[in-house]
Amino acid sequence: MSRIELDRVVVRAATPGGPVPEVTILEETTLDLTEQRVALIGPNGSGKSTLARLVNGLVEPTSGRVVVDGLDVAKKGRQVRRRVGFVFTDPTSQLVMPTVIEDVGLSLRHLERDRERRAEAAREVLASYGLAELADRSVHTLSGGQRQLLALAGVLATDPDVLVADEPTTLLDLRNARMIGDLLLGLRQQLVLATHDLDLALRCDRALLVDDGAVVADGAPAEVVAHYRATASG
Amino acid sequence: MTVAVSPLGDYQPGTTVLHRLPVGAKLLGLVVLSVVAVAFRGVTTTGALLVLGVLLSLVARVRLRAALRSLRAVAFGLALLAAYQSWQQGAAHAFVVVGALLALVLLATVFTTTTSVERMIDAITRWLGPLRRFGVRPDLVALAFSLTIRGIPLTLELAAETRDAARARGLERNPRAYLVPLVIRVVAHARATGDALHARGLGDD
Numbered sequence: 001m002s003r004i005e006l007d008r009v010v011v012r013a014a015t016p017g018g019p020v021p022e023v024t025i026l027e028e029t030t031l032d033l034t035e036q037r038v039a040l041i042g043p044n045g046s047g048k049s050t051l052a053r054l055v056n057g058l059v060e061p062t063s064g065r066v067v068v069d070g071l072d073v074a075k076k077g078r079q080v081r082r083r084v085g086f087v088f089t090d091p092t093s094q095l096v097m098p099t100v101i102e103d104v105g106l107s108l109r110h111l112e113r114d115r116e117r118r119a120e121a122a123r124e125v126l127a128s129y130g131l132a133e134l135a136d137r138s139v140h141t142l143s144g145g146q147r148q149l150l151a152l153a154g155v156l157a158t159d160p161d162v163l164v165a166d167e168p169t170t171l172l173d174l175r176n177a178r179m180i181g182d183l184l185l186g187l188r189q190q191l192v193l194a195t196h197d198l199d200l201a202l203r204c205d206r207a208l209l210v211d212d213g214a215v216v217a218d219g220a221p222a223e224v225v226a227h228y229r230a231t232a233s234g
Numbered sequence: 235m236t237v238a239v240s241p242l243g244d245y246q247p248g249t250t251v252l253h254r255l256p257v258g259a260k261l262l263g264l265v266v267l268s269v270v271a272v273a274f275r276g277v278t279t280t281g282a283l284l285v286l287g288v289l290l291s292l293v294a295r296v297r298l299r300a301a302l303r304s305l306r307a308v309a310f311g312l313a314l315l316a317a318y319q320s321w322q323q324g325a326a327h328a329f330v331v332v333g334a335l336l337a338l339v340l341l342a343t344v345f346t347t348t349t350s351v352e353r354m355i356d357a358i359t360r361w362l363g364p365l366r367r368f369g370v371r372p373d374l375v376a377l378a379f380s381l382t383i384r385g386i387p388l389t390l391e392l393a394a395e396t397r398d399a400a401r402a403r404g405l406e407r408n409p410r411a412y413l414v415p416l417v418i419r420v421v422a423h424a425r426a427t428g429d430a431l432h433a434r435g436l437g438d439d
Contacts, residue, residue, distance in 0.1 A: 093426035
């Protein structure tokens with residue numbers, strides 16, 4: 001199992017022209033995440049995505065350290081990104097190739113240089129996610145659920161040790177949200193899941209409630225979700 | 235959700251002779267024909283290019299819908315150009331100019347529908363290989379190329395969504411209500427794509 005450590009991490013952002021020169025996005029946070037499935041919950045703009053993005057270096061801490069399996073994200077970003085996959089809320093920006101098979105093939109480029117063998121490997125990946133029949137389809141013609149599933153397949157094709165998913169079900173209908181949620185929770189990878197879906201959070205092994213740039217509750221999902229529900233309803 | 239497709243046509247898997255031709259040969263052919271269209275401008279050349287475009291479309295089994303879509307994307311501009319050229323220099327000259335452009339669009343469609351982007355990336359990476367010693371990173375150039383191709387339908391998709399949003403607010407006649415959000419959305423999408431590439435470790439090599 002992987003280990004994600006945040007050591008006194010602070011994230012601030014400059015606000016040019018704003019009333020204050022910079023705002024704190026994430027207050028000093030220290031965490032040690034060793035559980036298989038970790039949920040990040042909290043209101044919009046609370047800092048969940050920032051916390052998730054720290055794990056593979058999409059956001060750099062203003063101070064403090066983020067370490068994944070002993071690798072400092074700031075210093076060993078390349079190695080960390082090979083270990084940590086990331087799934088975004090909107091898969092459209094994540095799919096960069098015109099066809100389904102080419103997009104998965106792009107993920108495999110650094111693993112397999114030969115085009116024929118790469119295509120074969122990509123087809124195997126697509127088959128394992130039930131996307132084999134869509135292999136030659138244009139990504140523009142896919143439904144929202146199919147796009148998110150493809151984005152996930154593209155990330156998992158390289159078999160990362162950790163998967164960070166930033167609200168991956170927010171844009172999906174109930175059926176697709178369930179399908180993607182079940183798939184994520186069944187992965188062998190360590191999962192860090194930022195989500196508004198509290199049912200999904202309840203199925204994780206640990207939950208963190210993020211509010212106003214700070215982790216305000218951390219523990220068993222049932223307790224953390226109950227705390228969130230209580231505070232959200234005032 | 236609005237779905238837009240590339241005006242140059244998406245790749246159609248197949249086994250025709252044009253599918254099997256090396257990317258370099260097809261691209262070189264396209265360049266040569268473009269040069270011919272300009273250097274040997276005339277009714278005969280334009281007519282021959284149009285016939286060739288139609289023939290190669292048939293050989294490549296380009297779907298009629300894809301061909302029409304490509305032509306429709308440029309139809310308005312070409313119609314204006316044809317009208318202007320007819321008025322200024324006569325119908326024959328209009329045919330030469332507009333017909334040649336039409337033929338080249340058709341030939342470009344044949345190229346994109348018979349060549350997968352992955353093959354193009356492989357070819358570009360191979361061609362730029364010798365430039366590594368000068369600091370050029372072929373993988374990155376090839377990736378930029380594929381993003382450009384992907385960007386065409388995506389921008390059209392964003393444009394259609396933005397136009398619908400302006401229309402829903404009764405602002406369809408206000409260009410600012412359409413163009414400003416469109417530019418912002420395209421830039422935001424570019425940033426999100428950058429994040430996604432970064433997250434996938436593409437460009438780290």
